[in-house]
Amino acid sequence: MSGADLAEGAPAPGFTMPASGGRTVSLEGLKGKPFLLYFYPKADTSGCTKQACGIQEALPQFNTLGLTVIGVSPDKMPPIEKFAKKYGLEFPLASDENHAVAEAYGTWVEKSMYGRKYMGMERSSFLIGADGRVLRHWKKVKPAEHTAEVLKAARALQALEVRS
Template identity: 75%
Template sequence: MPETAGPAEGTTAPAFTMPASGGRTVSSTDLAGKPYLLYFYPKADTPGCTKQACGIQEALPALGKTGLTVIGISPDPMKPIEKFAAKYNLTFPLASDEDHKVAEAYGVWVEKSMYGKTYMGMERSSFLVGADGKVAKVWRKVKPEAHAAQVLEAAKGL
């Protein structure tokens, strides 16, 4: 799959509706006219994903000042997502994309390899979407430790 799959900066963000933690539903329709961040992560409660989620949770007050809504998305079913959210007191919605339709629309359902085996999985990537519904910034193969700071910096420019 080419590196440029999924929406490019300046293009309209693909639409979505997914179940999310806390009994919520997240959808692009509900977010129309507001900036938001979709961050895709491979698996709830794994070291990198935990680091990334906790970093974003810590940055939420500052991100909130920019008017940004943050949504984490993984291919996990709701049960592990709810456990993950509760374990780390994650207050932003974590959405379940079990059929990976949203991940495919964003070009982040990719072939990965580990220990010589290839499989399909979620690429750790994020998409910052402006209030106009267009992708303002794309981060591919995100480093969990640095991500919250990068998002905050970009969100200030929206």
């Protein structure tokens, strides 16, 4: 199944990636825990910084909801580590250097800039449930609004779980 077919309710594709702070993140390691997997194009660029800092600021709220957050970019680990340290980002930022995870989630897409077409990371997010299924998927995320949208959706899903 390609990421383009990754509908809400579908099983999340497996992954294992190196992450900031000497960590490794994997679907298997997150089994039984809900998490946000967000894909961003490049560490330490304006939109990616705005998005990451917004998530960092809201990290206590994510923690209260029991939600782990993982950022994923095609960058190598040294720029990711530098980015995490520069902005005090405590959540793991993972390196998907060969973009295999991005391809599995459908976020490695054809882009266009100044008439030139190239492959790159689409800013997208996936809210994955404790059962390993996609609960929500956001495409072409706006960095400034993303955190609030995810928190709203996570709270709504948590409220549904409490009622059922």
